[in-house]
Amino acid sequence: MAKNNQKLVSEITSRDVDFAKWYTDIVKKAELIEYSSIKGCLVIRPYGYAIWENIQKCLDKRFKETGHENVYMPMFVPESLLNKEKDHVEGFAPEVAWVTHGGSEPLAERMCVRPTSECLFCEHYANVITSYRDLPKLYNQWCSVVRWEKTTRPFLRSREFLWQEGHTVHATAEEAVQETERMLDVYADFCAEDLNMPVIKGKKTESDKFAGAVSTYCIEALMHDGQALQAGTSHYFGDGFAKAFDITFTDKDNKIKHPHQTSWGVSTRLIGGIIMAHGDDSGLVLPPNVAPIQVVVIPVAQHKEGVLEKASELLEKLKTAGFRAKLDDSDNSPGWKYAEYEMKGVPLRVEIGPKDIENNQCVIVRRDTREKAFIPLDELEASANRLMNELSEGIYDKCVANIKSRTYTCTTLDEISNVIAEKGDGFVKAMWCGDESCEESVKEKTSVGSRCIPFEQENISDKCICCDKPAKFMVYWGKAY
Amino acid sequence: MAKNNQKLVSEITSRDVDFAKWYTDIVKKAELIEYSSIKGCLVIRPYGYAIWENIQKCLDKRFKETGHENVYMPMFVPESLLNKEKDHVEGFAPEVAWVTHGGSEPLAERMCVRPTSECLFCEHYANVITSYRDLPKLYNQWCSVVRWEKTTRPFLRSREFLWQEGHTVHATAEEAVQETERMLDVYADFCAEDLNMPVIKGKKTESDKFAGAVSTYCIEALMHDGQALQAGTSHYFGDGFAKAFDITFTDKDNKIKHPHQTSWGVSTRLIGGIIMAHGDDSGLVLPPNVAPIQVVVIPVAQHKEGVLEKASELLEKLKTAGFRAKLDDSDNSPGWKYAEYEMKGVPLRVEIGPKDIENNQCVIVRRDTREKAFIPLDELEASANRLMNELSEGIYDKCVANIKSRTYTCTTLDEISNVIAEKGDGFVKAMWCGDESCEESVKEKTSVGSRCIPFEQENISDKCICCDKPAKFMVYWGKAY
Numbered sequence: 001m002a003k004n005n006q007k008l009v010s011e012i013t014s015r016d017v018d019f020a021k022w023y024t025d026i027v028k029k030a031e032l033i034e035y036s037s038i039k040g041c042l043v044i045r046p047y048g049y050a051i052w053e054n055i056q057k058c059l060d061k062r063f064k065e066t067g068h069e070n071v072y073m074p075m076f077v078p079e080s081l082l083n084k085e086k087d088h089v090e091g092f093a094p095e096v097a098w099v100t101h102g103g104s105e106p107l108a109e110r111m112c113v114r115p116t117s118e119c120l121f122c123e124h125y126a127n128v129i130t131s132y133r134d135l136p137k138l139y140n141q142w143c144s145v146v147r148w149e150k151t152t153r154p155f156l157r158s159r160e161f162l163w164q165e166g167h168t169v170h171a172t173a174e175e176a177v178q179e180t181e182r183m184l185d186v187y188a189d190f191c192a193e194d195l196n197m198p199v200i201k202g203k204k205t206e207s208d209k210f211a212g213a214v215s216t217y218c219i220e221a222l223m224h225d226g227q228a229l230q231a232g233t234s235h236y237f238g239d240g241f242a243k244a245f246d247i248t249f250t251d252k253d254n255k256i257k258h259p260h261q262t263s264w265g266v267s268t269r270l271i272g273g274i275i276m277a278h279g280d281d282s283g284l285v286l287p288p289n290v291a292p293i294q295v296v297v298i299p300v301a302q303h304k305e306g307v308l309e310k311a312s313e314l315l316e317k318l319k320t321a322g323f324r325a326k327l328d329d330s331d332n333s334p335g336w337k338y339a340e341y342e343m344k345g346v347p348l349r350v351e352i353g354p355k356d357i358e359n360n361q362c363v364i365v366r367r368d369t370r371e372k373a374f375i376p377l378d379e380l381e382a383s384a385n386r387l388m389n390e391l392s393e394g395i396y397d398k399c400v401a402n403i404k405s406r407t408y409t410c411t412t413l414d415e416i417s418n419v420i421a422e423k424g425d426g427f428v429k430a431m432w433c434g435d436e437s438c439e440e441s442v443k444e445k446t447s448v449g450s451r452c453i454p455f456e457q458e459n460i461s462d463k464c465i466c467c468d469k470p471a472k473f474m475v476y477w478g479k480a481y
Numbered sequence: 482m483a484k485n486n487q488k489l490v491s492e493i494t495s496r497d498v499d500f501a502k503w504y505t506d507i508v509k510k511a512e513l514i515e516y517s518s519i520k521g522c523l524v525i526r527p528y529g530y531a532i533w534e535n536i537q538k539c540l541d542k543r544f545k546e547t548g549h550e551n552v553y554m555p556m557f558v559p560e561s562l563l564n565k566e567k568d569h570v571e572g573f574a575p576e577v578a579w580v581t582h583g584g585s586e587p588l589a590e591r592m593c594v595r596p597t598s599e600c601l602f603c604e605h606y607a608n609v610i611t612s613y614r615d616l617p618k619l620y621n622q623w624c625s626v627v628r629w630e631k632t633t634r635p636f637l638r639s640r641e642f643l644w645q646e647g648h649t650v651h652a653t654a655e656e657a658v659q660e661t662e663r664m665l666d667v668y669a670d671f672c673a674e675d676l677n678m679p680v681i682k683g684k685k686t687e688s689d690k691f692a693g694a695v696s697t698y699c700i701e702a703l704m705h706d707g708q709a710l711q712a713g714t715s716h717y718f719g720d721g722f723a724k725a726f727d728i729t730f731t732d733k734d735n736k737i738k739h740p741h742q743t744s745w746g747v748s749t750r751l752i753g754g755i756i757m758a759h760g761d762d763s764g765l766v767l768p769p770n771v772a773p774i775q776v777v778v779i780p781v782a783q784h785k786e787g788v789l790e791k792a793s794e795l796l797e798k799l800k801t802a803g804f805r806a807k808l809d810d811s812d813n814s815p816g817w818k819y820a821e822y823e824m825k826g827v828p829l830r831v832e833i834g835p836k837d838i839e840n841n842q843c844v845i846v847r848r849d850t851r852e853k854a855f856i857p858l859d860e861l862e863a864s865a866n867r868l869m870n871e872l873s874e875g876i877y878d879k880c881v882a883n884i885k886s887r888t889y890t891c892t893t894l895d896e897i898s899n900v901i902a903e904k905g906d907g908f909v910k911a912m913w914c915g916d917e918s919c920e921e922s923v924k925e926k927t928s929v930g931s932r933c934i935p936f937e938q939e940n941i942s943d944k945c946i947c948c949d950k951p952a953k954f955m956v957y958w959g960k961a962y
Contacts, residue, residue: 102578
């Protein structure tokens, strides 16, 4: 490993020279992924998968705290089942992978590999729900899904990707809408607190909503280059799926009714978000809550007496204090190791050498600012804790500042084109009448699409930016991954 | 839910009347699974999935303690990749599900849904291994796999099932063999300590080994009805896969060599094992370490003043002490609740009513023996802990006794047929010369197949039970799920 990575840092493209190249350099150099022989299907390597496991732990805890249970549905959807909800099949059929044979025998009915599991959950719910006593059903599933897309990018758009999909059933529309909103809040809190990534909460326009949904809520994050990333979605289905799949229950008033449903999901795309929100020209910068290694201890002049012993002692102290910590006592040089763990985005680096030991101290370096602090050894755990919290806040604040400096308020289409040409990509706040033709027109003329109708509305102007008719909404527009 | 389950207990078939029917009754009544519209593809419901999550936690901890890292490989194997190792493709091609189209376009090369992931791991290893410094690679993956079998049974043989597959690469054959054995030990310890299910460790015969393996080790458990269950396997591959997939590394002596590999796996089939090893005519009996609910608190006469308050208090005490505990304060009768949680195999039931409160005590009932104990309230946690440990030992010992009473030593084929006719299915210990024709002959004439060549050998006789030639091994024979 050492041999291949000697030129680790010099080989990475600068963010400002070529952001796309910088991104693919990082996913490879930080050993997050490796390509397989199937386009768009990736190997998620141990370091990348460990980030996903931490994301899972953080989210699963939040799901269980809000009363959800995990289940597992089959990975195959028979064609007739996929066809049951008209809008849904239209949205997904063009990009599903079809299984046609079992061994050498053709199947009686072909099946697709799930692109999402609404149909499977609905079939199951029709089987197990009979009474209001069976409601609500608050289910979630961790699995992989397949969408056979033409253009792919690691984590951001893969043909197979890992995700979770919540699917819930409620007696009333009000309850289902509340659930849709609650889970969007869970996602937004998770992004802010665990990924240190601020997001905008809002609603998708009609043209952009999930196939089969009444409404789609979303969280949108802004990447370093000013492009938006849809980081999670939460859909309210009304009783459309329930009617298509014949899900009914006997209510308290003894009447037979269709229940109301939701679904919501986030995926390994979040790892792409972490990279592009926080990374820099030296590599990843990982939010401490999902970092596989939170603190790396690096011995300096480790051949000298007592250095490795002291380094091991520090490691044990950190582990005992609950940090995910690692000691690198390999025979690579300290400089090589610094570059390696910077590439991997480890939040804190502890350096300990003979002089430090003499002075009963160590050095702690923050990954984001690279600030060095000399820390008395008996304050190691407390200082590491403080510095890690400061890093979390620091990278969050940096994202907030990025959003602030890259959010432009516009009242004409020319303004949009000009501000982007001048200042670069970002969020454009502009008013909209609600007509799909205007939405398309904005995209055509300025190259920015609608990202969402944010919950926090502002009245920038009374007129639609495109047609001069009365404005209904303020919309966030932008380019997106 | 209450309504449907009122006749819960009366509807379950007795184990001794029809074991197969008893089994399928339980998986449905305990709400572990529900069928989907695709034969052999199951919905794993919250209670069933929670058991699997606990199995995952217990095993994943053991894997990480032995130095393994989790990864994720693509779910598709291109046909040309599957074809690279001759024995492997012969073993799996007849039962794979083939994907032929992406959306409406035919694929240039068809792909199968992974039946197992040796090919994918090997392709990746060829990409990332170059030096002895890259070894060993100790990877594991949690995922689902697909094998398009004709006959299916919930958990025991599904077309799609959940499992883990470890895949490791080592510089030497010795190291790889050690790993194969180490992981078999990990499985056996896990079965004994976490599932309270004793297993026999041994080696599969040549005819029964994994497609592409040099040798396959296995753990075999005995179910209540005397049929064996292969509960886990660990394979040593030698350098066969490395040669087929061109995996090489430069060793310390600067020579280019092929590394040696292993793989090992257990699946949701273990849940079937738990059911058939421990269950009884009232339903599941769950090993405490994997039980979703370890203690259920049931208030008696809960409308009376103070009962629900006291029950909640007990619940909190149990949770604080680290138990997975639940209070059922629904309006079903206590009797209904007792039957419900017996069906679900909850290890301990705590009953608390007005009289108990007067006497400052509660009742704890063990699921396995149904013994009632009156416990002073200030001894609740300690007693629950003790009783849960006693239950773990009790159900383990019961399995050991079952194996003992159902293991028969035979020296002729007639003896085998007679002892099974008289005493029922079980393990038959008998000598074997090592010839495949004798192995087949035993199966044909007595209906028992070879389960494994146990590591603990005994010398029952000098001659093969079939052909009178000198015996090489003592073999465990039996019928198997």
